Amino acid sequence: MARRETGAGPWLVGRISIVATIALLVGLTGAASAATGGAVTPSGSPPPPGSPSGAPAADAPTAGTLSLVSAQAAPRKSFYYGVRYPSLRYEIGSDQPTNDLRIDVVDAAGTTVQSFYRNDVAPNTPSSIRWDGTTAEGRPAPNGRYTFRISPQVGEPVPLARKRGASSSEAPPVNLGFAIYGYAFPVLGTHDFGQSGAMFGAGRSGHTHQGQDVMAECGLPLVAARGGKVRYSGYQGSAGNYLVIDGKGTGFDTAYMHLQEPSPLQPGMTVRTGEPIGLVGDTGNAAGCHLHFEIWTAPGWYEGGTPLDPLPYLERWDRYS
Numbered sequence: 001m002a003r004r005e006t007g008a009g010p011w012l013v014g015r016i017s018i019v020a021t022i023a024l025l026v027g028l029t030g031a032a033s034a035a036t037g038g039a040v041t042p043s044g045s046p047p048p049p050g051s052p053s054g055a056p057a058a059d060a061p062t063a064g065t066l067s068l069v070s071a072q073a074a075p076r077k078s079f080y081y082g083v084r085y086p087s088l089r090y091e092i093g094s095d096q097p098t099n100d101l102r103i104d105v106v107d108a109a110g111t112t113v114q115s116f117y118r119n120d121v122a123p124n125t126p127s128s129i130r131w132d133g134t135t136a137e138g139r140p141a142p143n144g145r146y147t148f149r150i151s152p153q154v155g156e157p158v159p160l161a162r163k164r165g166a167s168s169s170e171a172p173p174v175n176l177g178f179a180i181y182g183y184a185f186p187v188l189g190t191h192d193f194g195q196s197g198a199m200f201g202a203g204r205s206g207h208t209h210q211g212q213d214v215m216a217e218c219g220l221p222l223v224a225a226r227g228g229k230v231r232y233s234g235y236q237g238s239a240g241n242y243l244v245i246d247g248k249g250t251g252f253d254t255a256y257m258h259l260q261e262p263s264p265l266q267p268g269m270t271v272r273t274g275e276p277i278g279l280v281g282d283t284g285n286a287a288g289c290h291l292h293f294e295i296w297t298a299p300g301w302y303e304g305g306t307p308l309d310p311l312p313y314l315e316r317w318d319r320y321s
C-alpha cells in the first residue's frame with residue numbers, strides 16, 4: 001500500500017504545450033491495445049474530427065420511398081475523446097436517385113442530442129458518419145446508450161425494410177445502438193481499492209493522502225481516465241514515474257503515480273480517453289504495486305485547483321468500463 005506520496009511541485013505550471021507536430025510524428029497507435037489491454041504504445045495523434053453536421057437541403061428537401069438496406073453502428077462502447085468515435089455505416093434503398101437525409105443521435109429517453117444532414121444521397125451506396133460525442137450545444141454528451149436514427153428531412157424515420165428478394169427469416173443487417181461514456185477506469189485488470197490507508201484524506205507523515213490508491217499487480221496496463229493534453233510526465237522521489245493529463249472538455253486534471261516505467265507520453269501530447277499511458281508499478285515511495293490516482297478540480301493540477309476524493313468517480317467508471 002502506498003505511503004507518503006507528496007504531490008509534485010508547481011514548477012511546470014504554465015508550461016506551454018508543445019504543438020501537435022510532435023504528436024503527428026509519433027503516429028497513430030493504440031486503438032487495438034486500448035480495447036484489449038495490450039502493450040503501451042506512444043501515441044499523441046489527435047483524435048479524428050467528427051463528421052460535419054451539415055445543413056438541411058437549401059431547396060425543398062426531397063426523398064423517395066426509403067428503406068434501410070444496411071446500417072451498422074460501431075463500436076458498441078466508446079469513450080468521449082476516445083480512440084474510436086461512434087460511427088454509423090449505412091446504405092439506403094430508394095426509388096429516387098437522390099435523397100435528402102437527416103441522421104439523429106438519440107439518447108435513451110428519445111431526445112435528439114445531435115443531428116447530421118446529408119443531401120442528395122444515392123440509394124445502394126455505402127455512406128458513413130462519425131459522431132465526436134458532443135451535443136448540438138457543443139458539450140460532451142452524458143454517459144449512456146444512444147441510437148442513430150435515419151430519416152428523410154421531412155417525414156418519418158426510415159423503416160427497417162428487408163432487401164427485395166431477401167427471405168423472411170433474413171433480418172436486415174441493422175444495428176443502430178451504441179454506448180458512450182465520459183471516462184474510462186484507469187486500470188485494465190483485477191484491482192481493489194485497498195484498506196483505509198488507501199483512501200483520500202488518509203494520514204501521511206506531514207500531510208494527508210491526496211488521491212485514491214488502486215491496488216493491482218505490477219505490469220497491468222493503465223489507460224487515461226479522460227483524454228486531453230499531457231501536462232506533466234516525469235519522475236519524482238515520492239511519486240515515482242508520474243503523469244498528469246488535462247482532461248478535454250472538463251476542468252479536471254487526472255494524475256497517475258508509481259508507474260512501472262516512465263510513460264511514453266510527453267508534455268503537450270494529446271492522449272485519448274481509454275488510451276494506454278503506462279503500467280502499474282511501485283516506483284517512488286510505494287509499498288506494493290498500485291496506481292495512486294488523483295483528480296484535481298479546475299483550473300487544474302498545481303494551477304489553483306484542489307484534489308478531490310476520486311473514489312466515487314472510480315467506482316462509477318468501474319461499473320461500465
Ligand SMILES: [Zn+2]
Nearest residue numbers: 002005213292
Ligand atoms: Zn497513494
